[in-house]
Amino acid sequence: MxxxxxxxxxxxxxxxxxxxxxxxxxxxxxxxxxxxxxxxxxxxxxxxxxxxxxxxxxxxxxxxxxxxxxPGSQAGAVPARVSLVPLRDLFTILTHDGAAAATVQIVGNLLVFAALGFFAPLRFTALASVPRILALAAGCSVLVEAAQYVLRLDRVSSVDDVLLNAAGAGLAALASHHWWRATARASSDRPR
Incomplete structure (x- = not known):
């Protein structure tokens, strides 16, 4: 195999x-x-x-x-594709491939930067806020989507992926909020 x-x-x-x-x-x-x-x-x-x-x-x-x-099966052979209209790709997947494929696409994209969103505020107190995590994950996602486009990997570089990647990181940051808020408070209480 x-x-x-x-x-x-x-x-x-x-x-x-x-x-x-x-x-x-x-x-x-x-x-x-x-x-x-x-x-x-x-x-x-x-x-x-x-x-x-x-x-x-x-x-x-x-x-x-x-x-x-x-890379996909047609990497390098097909032109790079971009989708900049929010939710268009998800709607296309839902209508052409069905709810199961759309669910896999959504869950997969939510998980891409979830670990970053969960752990980064615990490691870096400067990132201990959901808006900062959202910005970091969106930036990282834009870089990955740009790499897909530039490398012509037979994938669609989509704004939907950026939105879902950032949302997944934000939700993960909320899941770890209790721990990183305590860490941020402890850091601010320490004498300098």
Whole structure:
């Protein structure tokens, strides 16, 4: 099923398998970072929060971006396509491919930068607000969509993807709000 490099690195299945296989390495990286911070004198809670947030951002975002940048079957052969009318692509998918395909498209796009939205405010106090996370995720999404266009990957560069990617990051930031608000308060209470 995953024969050769293309099967491992050039298919959705390969990316998912690699992501699962790398999970123990991600856990080990978080442990090593926390241990290093503890050895440098950090408190255990702070060391673990920072380390988990850093690893979480990378581990939870890179596979999604990797999948987005996988070339389609006509990559390089068809002209790059852009859709700048909000909700047009989602409506087209819904009417042509059905509700299941539209649901997969929506959920997938909501998850692309969800880890970034969840963990970035925990790691970077400057990002501890939903509008900042929305702006960061929208900026990252625009970069990914531009890469799809420039590389002619047989994908549509769509404003719908940007909106859904940013919304997913914003919802994830709200889900972690309790933790990053507490961290922001603790940081502001520390003497400088």
């Amino acid at each position: 995953l024969n050769g490099w293309q099967g491992w690195f050039g298919t959705f299945t390969g990316v998912v398998v690699i992501t699962v296989v790398v999970l123990p390495l991600a856990a080990l990286a978080a442990w090593a970072l926390a241990r290093r911070r503890r050895a440098a004198g950090a408190t255990p809670g702070w060391a673990w929060q920072r380390s988990l947030a850093e690893v979480g951002i990378v581990y939870g975002t890179v596979p999604w971006v990797w999948m987005i940048l996988l």
